[in-house]
Amino acid sequence: MKRDFPQALHRLESWFAANGWQALDFQREVWRAYLDGESGLVHSATGSGKTLAAALGPLAEWMEEGQGETAPALRVLWITPMRALAGDTVLSIDRAVKGLGLPWTVGLRTGDTSSAERARQARKLPSVLVTTPESLSLMLSNGNAREKLSDLRLVVVDEWHELLGNKRGVMTELGIARLRAWNPALRTWGLSATLGNIDEALERLIPRIKPGSDPALTPVCPWSVPGLSPERRVVRGVSDKKVRMDTLIPPEVDKFPWAGHLGLVMLDHVIEAIESSRSTLVFTNVRSQAEIWYQGILEARPEWAGLIGLHHGSLDTDVRKWVENGLKEGKLKAVVATSSLDLGVDFSPVERVLQIGSPKGVARLLQRAGRSGHAPGQESRVTCVPSHALEFVEAAAARRAAMAGRIESRTPVDRPLDLLTQHLVTIAAGEGFDEEEMKAEVRSTCAFRDLSDAEWSWALDFVTRGGDALKAYPDYHKVVRDEDGRYRVKDAAIAKRHRMSIGTIVSDAAVNICYMRGKRLGNVEESFIARLSHGDNFIFAGQVLQFLRVENMTAYVKPGKPGSALIPRWDGGKCPLSSEVSDGIRELLELHVEGRENEPEMKAVARLLRLQNSWSKVPKRHEMLVEQTQTREGHHIFFYPFEGRQVHMGLSALLAYRISRAKAQTFGLAFTDYGFELISRDRYEMIPLMKAGLFSTDNLLEDMLASLNAAELSKRQFREIARVAGLVFQGYPGQPKTNRQVQATSGLIYEVFARWDPANPLLGQAEREVLERQLEFSRLSEGLRRMAKTPVLLRQTHKPSPFAFPIMVSRFREKLTSEKLADRVKRMQLEYDDASDVTPSQDGIQLDLL
C-alpha cells in the first residue's frame, strides 16, 4: 500500500535546509521506501549520511500520522556493534528530533548504562533506543519484552558489515526474528560499508523464505512467505566520493629492509607527510606499533607535544575522549591509532590517512581512507607507508583491487549451535516458547535455515535435559517444560546467571590490569594474560609491568624491570592478507617479470626484485616458486603461495606432516603472509615428494586434522563456544564469588566432553570453526589445488633469497614432531622460581580453578 507523505517529507527537507544542508538522493530514497513499508540495506562510505537516511523515516511517519504532544513508546530500535558509536548516534538522532520539534525521546542502552537510567527505561522505553546486539538479547530475556516492544516500527542495524561475519551477527538475526514474530509489519534497515557480498548481507538481514519450506511456518512467520515477504531493496549511498590512494616512496628504496615491521625507517617521510596536511590520522596494525610510532614522532618533533595524540583500545576512556575531541575540533596535528579509530564519528578536519605497514585487505584500507576528507569538496586520501620491501607490492595490489571494485566479502557464520542453545535459554527466561513455533522462528533466519531436526532436538535436549534423550540428569533443570507445554527457566539463579553471561560472550573476555594496591590501568584480552606466567614482564600503556596473578578477571601487576618484555598483541595484528590482495600481488609480480610494470611502487622495488630474480626467481601468476637452501639451522624448503598467514600455517603443517609420515622427523615451521618454510635436519628431494602427491588434495581434511594438532586448536576455539553455550561462567570484577564451585576453564570442560561425550555437536562446531575461520580451509584447499597443477619453479640457492629472508625472521614459528610425549619431556627443562627471591613460590599460584 503506497501512501503519500508530502507534508512530512517537506518538513525533513526544510530542516535540512535550515541547517544549510541538502538532502542526498539516497537519503530521500530510504525515507520514501521506509514510508512505503519497505525494508532494505544501505551501503556507502562511512560518514556519508547513513544515520539520517535511516532515522528520519519514522519521524516523518509520526508527523504524518499527527500523533500529538507526548513521546511515543519505543518505535525505533537502533542496533550498533560498538558501544563507542552509540553515544554519537544518540546525539545525532536527538538533534534531528529537536530540530523537527518533536516530543520524541532518544535513549541509550548498553553494558555501560547506569542503573538509574535502566530503571527509567523499565518504566517506559524511549521512542528511539540505541543499543547493542547483546543488550537486545537481554531485553528479550525479560518476561514483559513483547508488551514493551509492541509498537516497534523499525529496527536499524548499523555497521552491519561489522556484525555479518561473526556470531554477534547471528545473535542479531535471532533477535530480529523474534521481533518480527511479534510484529510482522516490522521494517528492518541495515547500514553497511561496501562489501564483496552485499546481496548476501541483505539476505541475512531480511531473509526470504527458502523455496519449498514447510507451509506450517505461515502462522508464525508470515513475513517469510512468498507474497507476504517484505519489499526489500539495496540502496547505494554516496558512491562518487573520491578516494586518492598512494604510497610513500622514499628516494633510497634500495636500502629498504626485506623484513621486520617495527622499524621506523620511514619516520622522516611520515613527519613530512604530517607537516603537509592540516590533520592526519596515522593507522598502525597493532597496538605496539602505535606506541612505537607515537614515541618516534614525539622524539623527532618534541615541539609537537600536545599537538599529537595516541589512540588505542587499552587506553583510558578519558584519554581517548580527549583525543577524539581534539580531532573533531581540529586541535590535533596528528593522531596515531589502531583499529580503535576504524569506526566512529567523523572528524572533519582530518585531511589524510597514513597506513603504516601492510593494509592486509581492500575493505580495511578503504574504511580507513574514509576517515579523511569529510570537509566539503574534499577527497579522502590514504597513503600506505611500507615497512619492508614486499609491502610496496602489497600497497599497489590493494590499490588496484580497490580501483577495480574487488572488495572482500564477509562470510557469515552458519548454524552456530552454541548460540542457538544460548538463545533458547534467553527466550525461556523471557516469555518462554512453544517448541514448534520456536523451531519455525529460528529456521526463519538465514543462519539457521538449514538447521536439521536432529540438530534442533539436540539443542533443545541440551538445555532441558543436559544431554541427549538417552541420558537424563534428574538434577539438571535449566529449562523446563511447563504444564502448558511452554519451555521456561524457573530457577531465578539460573536466569540471573544466564543474563549476566549474555553480555560477555562473544569477544574475548577483557581482563582488568590492576596494581596490587588497586590502581586500575586498563584491560587486555584474556588470551594474552593466559600466556603469562608469574613473574613475566610485559609492556602495557607505555610501561613495563610484571605479572603476578589473576583473580576474578583481574590481573595483578607490579612495576616491572625493563628488558625483554612481551608486548600484548591484538586481533588486528593477526588479520591475514585477504585473497583479493594476495591475488593482486601475484599479478603484479607477473607484470614485473614481463617488464610491464607501471605502478610507482613496483618501479621502486624493481631493483630488489631483479636481485631476487638473479639469486632465484620471481614467480609469475601461475607459477609456484620453491627454494631449497642450507644454513647452520639445517635444510630449508621455502614455498611462496602468497595466500596469507593462516593458510600458510595450515599448509606448512600439512606438508611437514606428509613428508614426515615416511620417517619420524621434527620440522621447524615458519610462515608469513607471502610464504612458509620447513626446516629439518635432513635434506629432502622435492621432485620425488611432489610426484608422490605432496600437494595432493586427496585425504586433505584427514591429513589436515592429523597434522595440526587439531585437538589443541579446537580446544582453544572452544573457549568462545563454551562461553556462548553457557558452559563456563566467569564472574565479574568485584562480584562476590558465589559461583566458585561451578567454575572451570573452558579447556577443562573441553577435555571432559572430548573424553565422555565425543559426539557432542559443540565439539564438532569447534573443529569446524577452526577449519573455516582459523585456517580458512576453503582458501587452503584452493591454494593447494593451484599448487598441484601449476608449474613448480624449483631453485637451489646458496643462501636464503630476498623472498626467503622475511620468512626466516618471522615471529610466527611452530614445530611439528612425531615424538612421544615422554621423549619430549626428557629433553625439556623445568621452569624454576628463580625470579622472585622475595615472594614465596606459592603466592603466585592461581587458585581460580579449585
Add this chain to the structure above:
Amino acid sequence: MTECSVAGEKLVLLAERVAYWPAKGALFVADFHLGKAASFRSAGIPLPSGTTTENVERLGRAIDKTGANRVVFLGDFLHSAQGRAASTFARFGAWRESRRSLELTIVRGNHDKKAGDPPEAWGVRCIEAGEALGPFILNHEPGASRGGYALAGHIHPAVRLSASGEKSLRLPCFWFGARYGVLPAFGAFTGNAEVLPRRGDQVFVIAEQEVLQVA
C-alpha cells in the same frame, strides 16, 4: 611406577595420580572432588557423565597394582553440597561395597567443610588436618607443619617444561619440597595450576602413562 624417597620413606608414584607408601600399605589421594560434574549439572551446566566411573576405576586400578590396604584422601574428597547427587553417590557406594575391607580416611579439606561428610554407610573415618601418620602429617593445604613432613593437595600442581624453539608443556606433577609435599589432583574433572618449584625440590610429572622425574 616411579620410586622416590621422601622424609626418609620410600614412596611409589603412579601415573594414576596417587602416591603409595609401601611401609604402611597406604595410598595417598588428593582432591578427588566426587560429585563435581553433578554440581555443574545442578547449576544448569550440562556435563556428560563418566567422570565418577573413571575416578573409581582408576582408584581401583591403583589399589590393585600396589596392593594397598588403606586409602588416605588428602582433602576435597567431595566437591560441593549440590554435588551430592543420588546417581553419583550410588556409584561410589557400590564401589565401596565391592572393597569392604579397605580402610578409608578423609582429611577434611575446604570443599569437604561445605559439602559435608560422606554417608556413614561408607565407613569412612573423617579427620581434621594435622594428624600424624608415621613421619607424615596429613594435611590438605600446602605448608610446613610442626612434627613431621606434611602431605597435601589443594593447589592441583602442574609445572611448565620448556626447550628452546619448542612449544612448552604443562603437566600435572608431584612436588616434594624440603618440609612438605603436594600431590596432583586426582579427580578426572579437575584443572591444574602452575607452580614454580625451587631448586632442590623433587618434581615428578605425569606424562600420559609414565611418571618422570624432572627435578
